[in-house]
Amino acid sequence: MAEKLTEQKKLEQRMLTPAPKLPYRFMALLSRVLYCKKFGVKFNYNIDLKQYRGKSYVVVSNHASRYDHAFTAPAFFPDTLNYVVGYNEFFRSHLAGLLRTLNVIPKKNFVPYPYSVKQMIRVIRQGGRIMIMPEGMSSISGANQPCAVGSGQLLKYLGVPVLYTKISGGYLTSTKYCLDDRPGRVEVTVDLLLSAEELSRMSEEEIQQYLNEKLYHDDYEWNKTAKVRFKGKNEMAKNLHTLLFWCPKCKKMLTMKSEGNTIECTACGNKANLNEYYELTAQGEDSLIPSTPKVWFDMQRSEVRKMVGSDNFELKENVKIGTLPEYGFLKKQATSEITGEGTLILNKSGLHFKGTKKGEVFEFDIAPKFLPTYGMCTDVSRFYTFVEGQFIEFYPEKASAELWMMATEENHRLNGGAWQDCYLKNEDACETSM
Template sequence: MEVNYKNVKKYNVGKKPIRQPIYLTWLIWFLSFIMTLFNKKKVEKINMEGLKGPYLMLSNHMSFIDFELTALATYPQRVNNVVNYDGYYQRAWLMEWIGSICTRKFITDLQLVKNINLCLNRKDVVCIYPEARYSPNGSTSYLPESLGKLVKMNKVPVVAVVHRGNHLLSPFWNFRKKRKVLLHTTLTQILTKEDVENKSVEEINKIIQESLQYDEYKYQKENNILIKNKDRAENLHKILYKCPHCKDEHSMTSKGTELTCSKCNHTWNLNENGTLTCLNDQTIFESITDWFEWERKEVREEIIRGEYSYEDDVEVYSLPQPYKFYKLGKGKIRHNAKEGFVLNGHYNNQDYQITRLPLQIEGLHVEYDYFRIKRDDCFVINTENDSYFIYPTKENVITKLAFATEEMFLLLKNKK
């Protein structure tokens, strides 16, 4: 049973995108140039000579600056960006005007496929961020296998866009405090039109997977990039929530350059080169990425053992239109391997229940310190015609929820 909005007309997410006016292509380039004027940056192009639309761009995703750097790199070509629905909030007219392709994250969206095909048939460029969210830890997130089918269907060249340094500049877990970092964007044509026609979907997926691999902290260490900010570790506990020594999930804190477990008193320093050093014991994980992936493995094992379960009292907001968040009030949510997500609440004198089975949701949209509603952590459950922004009562749980969502999906998919 969905939310009773009475007379609220919902936004048509699947409407056809317009062709971007050529003067806007110049304006987007100019604004991107201004916004990145004080960032040290480098753009490199490989196998791109003479390539014009139509083609698909697949980009990694770490920060809003990804859009600006991609705009600089592709000018003067028209680019239709696939944009999540909440990106239209209070600016739907603008997003429509520049030819954005709207979708909701982690749902089956057949109209999105049609709209991508429409833009490519106009001989324009379509840019997709297949990770579908900012990378929490600056390394490659899950890439859906449907990418290969999309490429094969459209029979156009494919360009991989890999940004490096964008997470180091503005990590998702502490995006408000920028650092001084060299940004390096590489555009590589990884598949020609002939390659797409001759290769299988599996071969295409393998090439895409290999081309979009990245690890910001490995990149930082290998290039001796030093981040000297005195607050560089603040909020790092939001992604490194589980202590590798005592295994507690609710006692990690961070301040300044240090990460601490308040239960067992282990403390780590985030060094200027992005590595971690335990100050009072053996350093189990020097790499943020290794610690992060260990947490993922722990959640996966918990699911396999049948021990994973999450229940919480939550505060719920929704976005049926991109102009206003509706406060739906208090609700209850549970998440487990059998039911997936089940959200129950009451609004406009009527109960509602939103469900997403594990195989219906391959990833979870999470936000650290989400500014559009209130500054706190939340996660988002999308259905085909609505988006629910959910603020947990329990602290620092959204990273584990994201792991659990992805791992449930993969475990069940691999069983089929």
Template sequence: MKKQPDTTPFDRKRIPPKQNFFMMPLIWAICWFATRSSKLRINKVRMKGLKPPFLVLGTHHAFMDFLVSPLALFPFRANYVSELEGFENYGEWIYRQVGCLGTRKFVNDISLIKNIRNVMLRKGILVLYPEARYANVGTSSELPESVAKLVKYLDVPVVVLNMRGNYLQSPIWNLTMRKEVLLDATITQVFTREEVEKADESEINAKLSEFLAYDEYAWQYETKMAVTYEKRAEGIEKPLYLCPECGKEFCMKTSGADIECTSCGAKRHMTEYGRMVKPDGSEDEFSHIPDWYEYERRCVHEEIGADRYALDMKVRIESLPNAVNFIDLGEGRLVHKKEGFYLTFKDYGKTEPETMFFSSSSMTSIHTEYDYRGKGQCVTLSTVDNTYFIYPLEEGFNATKIQFAVEYFYKLNKKGS
């Protein structure tokens, strides 16, 4: 008999425990061994004498972030905000023991804010990765305005942990470890409590954005850090989905260290220092990978401005209501317009399809995956009590393009409000 899935919502209100004191030596040992070969260097700025409670904002490159952060905070324990996928993958008990607060991405979760406040009231440390997803091409995302509001609400010192090398070592579009990459991290007390009280939200946001900014490919080129992995370009066609020569979408393919357009035949070669060069070795305005990425963003903006952006396709849907299991919801339909997403499907236990609406005005961005657990590209849409993992069943789906559209629609809706 087929086992019935557990549909019980995750307990968002449960106060998170402190990191298990007796597990801390093991956690630090695991982190030390994991980063040893990469010669992790940690630079501390304005950290002398700082005691909890304080808030830590970290850049978000790759899974390695979770191994660097505990070492940067040593000898302190901390709580970490984590998405529910980690709870489901590794088990809720272990995630609770290492101090994780479960939440969903790009939703307004009042229970999470209350629990963050609880960590501060008991004189703890809370680590938050405000980008809420790994870097697509090794550059920082725009900082949500809500972060400055949180800083003012908590009224504690604010620390920024800016990491380098984590993305280059294992980019989200090809997780194979690049063993030559070295790791570097700078942890800085950006605001004392007194400085938080004096600054307004715009000043806080501007300064935090400055300290959280990074460009992995610029850093790689400046430091001449060679990546000799022969297949170093394979998978990068997922974020670099548009040909800069002919402008056609979803026609890029990669092999080894090369990327090629199947429509016009244009080719680029990724050098050992992360530059995209033409077959003759020359560079152009797309040689710096983030510039190519930002060109795609501008194209999406132009497409929306000309009323040519369209997403209406058949999809496969899985839901994650808790830290126990995913639930296969079968086929559905995803439509994306200026006002938001329309997701039509038959929810578990229902007899007829229903349409859920996710407003653009509430989504600063969207969570994207390039090959989630071997199932391919997907995006997720969340309510406070469920997350829907959405996979394409038709051509024309690219998670990066959808992300660009979501971020632009949010700004357009905000401007119009």
């Protein structure tokens, strides 16, 4: 009797073709109806798309939020795009059918995944178009992470024109720390990034650098001039402490708490209010608060970097671990099923886990240079990576997921990793922003 294929094997045996026109266009129109009016989406075209219509091209975009498909697909209508989406999303019951119907390309984020590259090449060779968000995950902080290493090489290899969308206001509409919808305004600018001729002339490194420069966007800075009000139902700071876990005044970590429009340090009382324009205001004369959550985030990163660089650095916590189902899909918007637990340790030699999975002993070690960062499926409460190709999600006991993420990123960067932060603000700039 033939072996019953797991969902993972079935997924990786598919040879994808350009997105099917009818269902794709239906979904693009539905997105326009459902989201564009609700979130106030405006499209600005710096190029005439007619010259590219029906031809092969790649679209790259900053990845502002989980709604980016709705902000970008209508911009290129009626052209179809094969989106490149996180592998694990294909195992969630509410997305599984749609992603497969639209020939969406799965990608294991932040690890080599030849399957994904094969499908991209296939779609482009057949005259299709692909949409890549090269940061690899939706923005954590409101601004960009550097594009994944190798993005420039891939674009050069594909050799077709690269268009881009710059999404402004997308993060503030649905932040990473709080997934509540906050309608305001979203501006989507469409432009040419690089022509085929420019791609062939430039080196892979030059393309990578150009990509980073052109896609960079900080939603908080944008809103200083755009002055858009995002309706937050008096819960603007809800879960903000999961992102901003460090107190800028007493410098302690994991002492912040947030509720309503307020974030406060439980150790020293440092307190701020976040309004519907995402402006932070210090509460009380003694409070020391950065000018925007992004500036706060960068300062926090500097502190984490110092901690990671110190002698005997170690981060340790008990976690539950989640995996993807072998058969069937995840229900009720879950991102994994809990199948084990153990102790997670991060130190200069990398990430280490000792515990159990599915009732058996499970251990792994990943060196810093092979672990640039994690993925975060939904909000800032848990994080995942791939261990020998298998999806493993970590559920920490404390609200420490962002600490784990930042510490792992800085550990990678301080220990010879290739994914360096081209946006790390210098500390002087951060200090003067308070």
